[in-house]
Amino acid sequence: MFDTASDELLKSLRDTIVNKPPYISGTLPLSPGSFKLYYLNEGIPSYVDFTNATEEQVAALAAACQPATFGVNQMDVLDESYRKAGKMDASHFATPLVPERTELIRFIREELLDGDDSPRPVKIELYKLNVYALSGKDSFFKAHQDTPRGEHMFGSLVLVFPTQHEGGALILRHRGEEWTFDSAQVVKDQPSPTIGFIAFFSDVEHQVSRVTAGYRFTLTYNLYYDDASPTASNSLDASSSGANLASFKTAFSNLLRNREFLPSGGLVGFALEHAYPVEKSLEHVPSILKGSDAMVWRACTDLGIQPKIYLVYGEQHEDAWRVLVDRVCEGHTAFDGGYAEMLTFREGAIPFEIIEEKYFPKWYRERLQPVSWVLAPKATHTKVKTHYATYGNEPSTSYTYGEGCIIVTVPTLEEREERLYMKSDADCRTVS
Ligand SMILES: O=C(O)CCC(=O)C(=O)O
Numbered sequence: 001m002f003d004t005a006s007d008e009l010l011k012s013l014r015d016t017i018v019n020k021p022p023y024i025s026g027t028l029p030l031s032p033g034s035f036k037l038y039y040l041n042e043g044i045p046s047y048v049d050f051t052n053a054t055e056e057q058v059a060a061l062a063a064a065c066q067p068a069t070f071g072v073n074q075m076d077v078l079d080e081s082y083r084k085a086g087k088m089d090a091s092h093f094a095t096p097l098v099p100e101r102t103e104l105i106r107f108i109r110e111e112l113l114d115g116d117d118s119p120r121p122v123k124i125e126l127y128k129l130n131v132y133a134l135s136g137k138d139s140f141f142k143a144h145q146d147t148p149r150g151e152h153m154f155g156s157l158v159l160v161f162p163t164q165h166e167g168g169a170l171i172l173r174h175r176g177e178e179w180t181f182d183s184a185q186v187v188k189d190q191p192s193p194t195i196g197f198i199a200f201f202s203d204v205e206h207q208v209s210r211v212t213a214g215y216r217f218t219l220t221y222n223l224y225y226d227d228a229s230p231t232a233s234n235s236l237d238a239s240s241s242g243a244n245l246a247s248f249k250t251a252f253s254n255l256l257r258n259r260e261f262l263p264s265g266g267l268v269g270f271a272l273e274h275a276y277p278v279e280k281s282l283e284h285v286p287s288i289l290k291g292s293d294a295m296v297w298r299a300c301t302d303l304g305i306q307p308k309i310y311l312v313y314g315e316q317h318e319d320a321w322r323v324l325v326d327r328v329c330e331g332h333t334a335f336d337g338g339y340a341e342m343l344t345f346r347e348g349a350i351p352f353e354i355i356e357e358k359y360f361p362k363w364y365r366e367r368l369q370p371v372s373w374v375l376a377p378k379a380t381h382t383k384v385k386t387h388y389a390t391y392g393n394e395p396s397t398s399y400t401y402g403e404g405c406i407i408v409t410v411p412t413l414e415e416r417e418e419r420l421y422m423k424s425d426a427d428c429r430t431v432s
């Protein structure tokens, strides 16, 4: 299989992949009782009612918080040039606000997750109380991704209490796009007690801009899928991903019928739009795919061309090749040659890039399986474990983000036509 498809053909498929923003946000009025927060103030039971808190009450709560640290690789670091805020661990306070008992759970399942993932049970785990404007000085949290705390964690939820403050907007970035959630503005002057909320996928980079006046209090939660695998639901709702699935499937089945599309078969690749927590294996990744990644997986499965998750590894220098591996490969083993070469020989990796003839040794040519990329991988280096150093909101222990792709093997034109023939034959028989 040495075929690759023309970009014109691949574009017809690429154009049907729509990516929604990787977050949802808004305001939610709640019963006044939800705005109380109980905590110990130097051993004395205290509470704040955020619907009518006095300056003294919020100042006392802020003072009871500790300086917030953040994670750099494996370590917890206090660096006020990076994160200047206060925090209180969930074990030190109590809140009657349970997101599962509000509309939030529905928003998360129907709007953030959608399509196949909407019916899945979601666990919302209270993580911390954060305060910005500790001691009356401005505070902020620079750009970071939230550290994944398990292979089934898919996102974070932040609730903003309606205290008067200025600044503190959450700025989100993902794949070159940027969005701002100005929580101070949305909770301001609401007629009834209202919370600001934002939920985003874990691989979205975010930062809290400077709080320049007042106190900004937030509750943060970790979001997990609470099941081992996606529910085997066949009914997709009319959500954007449902609609997207239909047009993607039509475009892909048109391509499969097209005589110019990979007549001798070949590999078709989709770089994943999101990053996923990966430790050693990739087995769980299909069950935690998000957004358009989940859509592509589902469509390929429905079309009977089995998708598989791979990681892309490459060399640092430009003219070297890249390879596909179906598991996480760590570190360099002693080998007289490049990393991709070592993976090809020792780990059975598949080299996929057509490189200049002069770099084309026989062993490479024999193993080469070029990929027609509908969505090309952006990074030469797969971001997994030992190769990845980042700022998180907690020191990372065993999990870190991986970047990968979905690869499908498209059968030869002959096989495809045979399948179509058999299918229409079967259809005829059912009808007669
Ligand atoms: O408080 C916020 O708005 C977000 C905090 C945050 O990003 C975190 O705790 O990781």
Ligand SMILES: [Fe+2]
Pocket: 144, 145, 146, 206, 393
């Ligand atoms: Fe965060």
